[in-house]
Amino acid sequence: MTAYMNLDISSKFKTVIVAGATGYIGQYLCKTLVSRGHRVITIGRSTPPAQDALIYGNINVEVCSRADIEVIKGSIPRIDVVISCLGSRSGGRQDSWLVELEANKNLLSLAQSGHAEQFVLLSAICVQKPRLEFQFAKLAFEEVLVASGMPFTIVRPTAYFKSLAGQIENVKAGKPFCVFDNGTRTACKPISGRDLALFMCDCIELPEKLNKILPIGGPGPSVSLKEQGEMIxxxxxxxxxxxxxxxxAFSVIGTLMAPLGFFSQRLSDKQELLRIAHYYATESMLFWDRDAKRYSAEKTPEYGSDTLESFYKQVINSGLKGHELGEQKFF
Ligand SMILES: NC(=O)c1ccc[n+]([C@@H]2O[C@H](COP(=O)([O-])OP(=O)(O)OC[C@H]3O[C@@H](n4cnc5c(N)ncnc54)[C@H](OP(=O)(O)O)[C@@H]3O)[C@@H](O)[C@H]2O)c1
Structure with missing residues (x-):
């Protein structure tokens, strides 16, 4: 654990522990919190990049290990808020439960022991219609958090810009843009990392965000997969x-692979990846209107000012550096 710089506590500027600070949104969030005057302490197995030199300290610990979290409980400074931007890097079955449920439970117990006044969870809008292992794991923790008595805010964003940029290099290389079915079956109101980080900062600064589950999209309008290709x-x-x-095709291959998954964790995870691909090929990342039994672009809240078009222009000119999709990339 690194030493903390002088922590002068005032009520306006908060001491915030950020988990997942090395991830895509976590990095934007740390910078935004610091720029708004909050004191950021990161926690996790990896050290955040050097450009986050303004953070107050980094607690280097296995957040998935309950025992390791117990050990550090007595040695952390007073915390106002814990924010979790954790997410399974692989989307595999076991990893999802370990990261999305167990690690977040450990962070919640850390928040409770530090008498934090709020826990902010970065979840996902797709948990509205759960079918995948990582969605059930996210929901399980949402339930634990709500039942815990800890003041909370659960942020359920739509797709990130980075998740819609995976085909730009292929298209630039002369390949066609791939859509599922006719490309109009699904849509989203994507949000930039910067705007989502600003929204999450609002969640610790504005009392009306407390004890709410907040679906959130970018500035809109909603955009279908085909429209994304046309734009590029x-x-x-x-x-x-x-x-x-x-x-x-995804569900057919997944069904054929199903028996093999009983014998190998690796094949079981591959099968889950196909199920994830099928989910995103058939479900929109928009607010699910239970009464109307359909996705509603109108009812998906909007936030921010960054547009998908300006993001695409930037990636076309400068590449995907800093917006890599990792193991969740399908093309
Ligand atoms: N992609 C989208 O379009 C989208 C849309 C809505 C919601 N979301 C959700 O938003 C959240 C953040 O997404 P993101 O793209 O910023 O995630 P990301 O870049 O994959 O970062 C994940 C973070 O979790 C940490 N982590 C993962 N596994 C861990 C483990 N076993 N032990 C300790 N730390 C671990 C990573 O730390 P290391 O650096 O040490 O691996 C990293 O800091 C996720 O929950 C995701 O499901 C994503």
Missing amino acids: FRLIDKPCRIRQIPSA
Whole structure:
């Protein structure tokens, strides 16, 4: 654990422990919290990049290990808020439960022992219609958090810009843009990392955000998969070429693989990845209107000012550096 710089406590500026600070949103969040005057202490198995030199300290610990968290409980400074931006890097079955439930439970107990006044959880809008292991794990922790008595805010964002940029290099290289079915079945109101970080800062500064579950999208309008492809071709000034892939292909391959998953954790995780791919090929990342039994772009709250078009322009010119998708990339 690193030494902490002088912590002068005032009520306006908070001491915030951020888990997942090395991740995509966590990095934006740390910078934004610091720029708004909050004192950031990061926690996790990896050390955040050097540019986050303004953070007050880094607690280097295995957040998935209950025993390791118990050991550090007595040695951390007073905390006002704990924010979890954790997420399974692989989306695999075991890893999802370990990270999305167990690690978050450990962070909650840390928050409770430090008498924190709020726990902010970065969740996902797709938990509204759960079918995947990581969604059930996220929901399980949401329930633990709400029942704990700890004041909370649960943020359920739609798709991040980075998740919609995976095909730009292929398209620039002359390949068609792949859509599922006819490309209009799903839509989202994507949000930039910067805007989501600003929204999460609001969650610790504005009392009306307390004890709420907040679905959140970018500035809109909603955009379908086909419209994303059309936008990329327009921006690179090439004729639009769309290749349609039947979404059922994922479930067919997944079903064929199912028996093998009983014998190998690796194959079981591959099967889960196919189920994730099928989910995103068929479900929108928008607010699910239970009464109307449909996704509603109108009812998906909007926030921020960064547009997908300006993000695409930046990636077309400068590449995906800093927006990599890791193991969750399908193309
Ligand atoms: N991608 C989207 O479009 C989208 C949309 C809505 C919601 N979300 C959710 O938003 C959250 C953050 O997403 P993101 O893209 O910022 O995630 P990310 O870049 O993959 O970062 C994940 C963070 O969790 C940490 N982590 C993962 N496994 C861990 C483990 N076993 N032990 C300790 N730390 C671990 C990572 O630390 P290390 O650096 O040590 O690995 C990293 O800091 C996730 O919960 C995700 O499900 C994503």
